[in-house]
Amino acid sequence: EVQLVESGGGLVKPGGSLRLSCAVSGFPFINAWMSWVRQAPGKGLEWVGRIKGKIDGGTTDYAAPVKGRFTISRDDSKNTLFLQLNSLKTEDTAVYYCATVGLVPRTTLSYFDNWGQGALVTVSS
Amino acid sequence: DIQMTQSPSSLSASVGDRVTITCRASQSITNYLNWYQQKPGKAPKVLIYAASSLQSGVPSRFSGSGSGTDFTLTISNLQPEDFATYYCQQSYSSPPEPTFGGGTKVEIK
Numbered sequence: 001e002v003q004l005v006e007s008g009g010g011l012v013k014p015g016g017s018l019r020l021s022c023a024v025s026g027f028p029f030i031n032a033w034m035s036w037v038r039q040a041p042g043k044g045l046e047w048v049g050r051i052k053g054k055i056d057g058g059t060t061d062y063a064a065p066v067k068g069r070f071t072i073s074r075d076d077s078k079n080t081l082f083l084q085l086n087s088l089k090t091e092d093t094a095v096y097y098c099a100t101v102g103l104v105p106r107t108t109l110s111y112f113d114n115w116g117q118g119a120l121v122t123v124s125s
Numbered sequence: 126d127i128q129m130t131q132s133p134s135s136l137s138a139s140v141g142d143r144v145t146i147t148c149r150a151s152q153s154i155t156n157y158l159n160w161y162q163q164k165p166g167k168a169p170k171v172l173i174y175a176a177s178s179l180q181s182g183v184p185s186r187f188s189g190s191g192s193g194t195d196f197t198l199t200i201s202n203l204q205p206e207d208f209a210t211y212y213c214q215q216s217y218s219s220p221p222e223p224t225f226g227g228g229t230k231v232e233i234k
Contacts, residue, residue: 035223037169044212044225044226044227044228045161045163045169045212045214045225045228046225047222047223047224047225050221061220061221061222063222064222097168097169102171102174104174104175104178107175108157108216108219109156109157109174109175109216110216110221110223111159111171111174111175111214111216112159112161112169112171112214113171113174113180115168115169115170116168117167117168118168
């Protein structure tokens, strides 16, 4: 069974930093593409960024609002995904979900096929 | 950015009803369109990918159609467990910037 468990959320002041972790099990993590998606309280879903699997170079892409402030990384030896959040703003307050990226063969189409339970990050003074 | 617009933003329906939710992209995304269901306090769950492919384990009363800019999610024979919020999402943009629609809340009439 695929499981994703986020941790590390909490209350942080504007300008502060936080690191979220996502422990995964139930599938071969090393070549899996992974994403972070967030949801502000009472609002819709917003993609944060993604990291490719080792075989595809492990490169990262980010949404414009977080580029330069957030960093996605992975420790394949520990089956863990990370999201480093720096220079936090009040508008970064959200539940942050990690998700696996499903890839449709012979296309560039992707979707988010397994999700964690989410970690709440609150940015407030 | 590719903008995704869902309609309606909410609807009321009864058990057994047929429900249709639409999603429009600001430019053609061919079939790079996915649908998710989210219940309160829970993570989203993928229902449909590639516009019309049913995710494994999802009941066949859910179906998707469309291509280009206009897409539809249909729930036939609405069940009590289907009351939730539904989101469309495109994965066409390159460099990648997946975007979601604003959501459609399906409530009990």
